[in-house]
Amino acid sequence: MAARPEGTPCWVDAMFTDLEGAKSFYGDVLGWTFGESASEYGNYTQAYADGKAVAAVVPPMPGQEGVSQWCLYFASPDAAATAGRIRDKGGEVLMEPMQVGDFGTMALARDPSGVVFGVWQAGVHEGFEAPPEQPGAYCWAEVFTRDPGKADPFFAGVFGYGQKQMQDDAVDFRMFDLGDTTVLGRMRMTEEFPPEVPAYINVYFTVPDCDAAVQKATERGGVLRFGPMDTPFGRFAAISDPQGANFSVIDVTRTAGEMPRSTAVT
Template sequence: MAAFADGLPCWADAQLDDVAAGKRFYGELFGWTFDDNPDEKYGGYTNAFSDGKRVAALAPKQDGRMPTVWTVYLATADAAATASAITEAGGQVVLQPMEVAPYGTMAVTMDPGGAVFGLWQGAEHQGFEKQREPGAFCWVEVYTRVPEAVDAFYEEVFGYEGQDMQDIPGGFRTYSPKGTEPGPETAVGGRSVIGPDRPDELPSYFLLYFQVADCDATVAAATRLGGRVLQPPFDIPYGRMAILNDDQGATFAVLQG
């Protein structure tokens, strides 16, 4: 599998209190299977598979104070250089680049609005082996209160080409890879604005989407499995989506394209 170009979403994992419970939830919801023998060197980090292809991972929290959350990782050919660029552009490095031998090098960083994301410099593990198909990652959006600063940050660090979408209310912008014509046809992610109706204590965040064959059926299954519906199924120009919490509180979206 070819390496991902810099700035492309290349991996996702969920930090959970109970990985065994997470395997039951996502295994039934998305049909995922999991590593038989997760690498105990990295705390039992467990890869998830769809049709035998790697699509995400579930990770046990190393500290109970950590949030229960899905994290997206952006590809980089040089994690140390990208971490430095993030600092220079007004972001922060939460976890300095560290080698996860033999798989690659990771870092955890924050944009100027406070949204946390990871960096991944792949080695043996390049990232997604399946995406934009049912049972796999398909999209990501950053939600922020400082859109101008955040847009400038991602354009400077990753060279994203942005385009404001007038047909989506609330202030939405797509991010396309460097050197491409900006717009929904080439976009790999988006930026949305946290409105004044949301609680002040709500931090900036990334929302990850997983593609499904039937949005309504997936929402019903998530509820049955102990999840919670944050936004019931609704139609958008690109399909039908919903926003959910899993049974431990991690937020994610599903999209029927």
Template sequence: MPIRNDAPLGAPCWIDLTTSDVDHAQEFYAAVFGWTYESAGPEYGGYINVAKDGRPVAGMMANNPEWQMPDSWATYFRTDDINATSAAIAPAGGSGCIAPMEIPAKGFMSMATDPSGALFGLWQPLEHHGFELVAEAGAPVWHQLTTRDYRAAIDFYREVLGWRTESESDTDEFRYTTAWFGDQQLLGVMDGAAMLPPDVPSQWSIFFGADDVDKALQVITDHGGAIVRGAEDTPYGRLAAATDPTGVAFNLASLQS
């Protein structure tokens, strides 16, 4: 069981789901991934901590209609100085959405968009160091930005989060860059300018591990979700894309030996 006590600086460290149907979401993800849930308490606004095999993997919260935002997954990146990182966002071409704020005893968070409009979060830990289970069934295995402004996005995250990047492909048909943190390759950036539908913004997406991608897709449809892209074998494993009962997109990836 791959267990991580802390995330490298600049790397994805936490994910959470904002959903308009918390009860249904809990039932759905428990069936698909075997997740369990515990309320963080009223002092945290009803936030729900999600665990897999007793280890933190995600968070969940109710969507507030006043926010006027769609149900979605959010990805947070590790920083040791959230104020300095947030201050670097606008000069690099991004925009702040939620100013840095303290989550009592847990850490500091903020939200922003990159130059292509993709939403992301920042997290500076106190007691809470993010998801502990990685590269396992029901846990995050990969994070991907699909962006309308490929080169501007890469430059932005290099400047703001200090990424060390490596181009995997740079052709008109397929452009993809990965980021390394020490000896760990943890995320990718894909040029989506030619493939994103007009009404779909640049966005971060999460790949969750699955012991059997095809069986997981069946569980997804049995519990109110939908298949967006059926399972297919790729050089990166067997992959698929789906949505949960309120239409939130996520991906599945077979576990690589």
């Protein structure tokens, strides 16, 4: 596989206090299967959709227990250089670039508006193996922030994104592009979000039937936060899993409405 362009979402993982519970939940809702836990890497456990790696789950390290959240990683040819730009653009490096065996090099960071994300310099582990349209695969992600004035120039500055603003009076939504490819969205969090909910990146996983996935998730203790709703991109719903991690499910085959208009931002 050719190296992903810098700034391309390339992997997701999450810490779960109840690792077996998380595996059972996502196995039911997204159809994931799981590999062996890598004890030398803190019981890091990969998830697979139809045999292709799509995500990972891991128990928290001592002192890191808390509400679970999915972490999105962005591809980088040089994690140390990316970490330098993160600092230069006003972000915070939470974990310095660290080599993970021959798999690659990772770093963790926080943008000036509070969004935590990862950086991944691929070694033998290149990231997602499944295409976004495959059920169970990562499909899309959006930065949810209360301060787009800080988040937008930061992500564009670190990863060289082009920017387009959606022409919609109802929502403040921006898209980040690498060349002709839109790779990330940004949504302004409104007063509808409780103040205790921090800024975060919401990840979308593809499902063959959005309503069936929601039903299964809620039966298993998940909480429906929004939807299901038909859009030009697919029918989607936002969910919190039983351990508090937010994610969305989307059926990309069921679309409705016209694509929204957008304007380039310079």
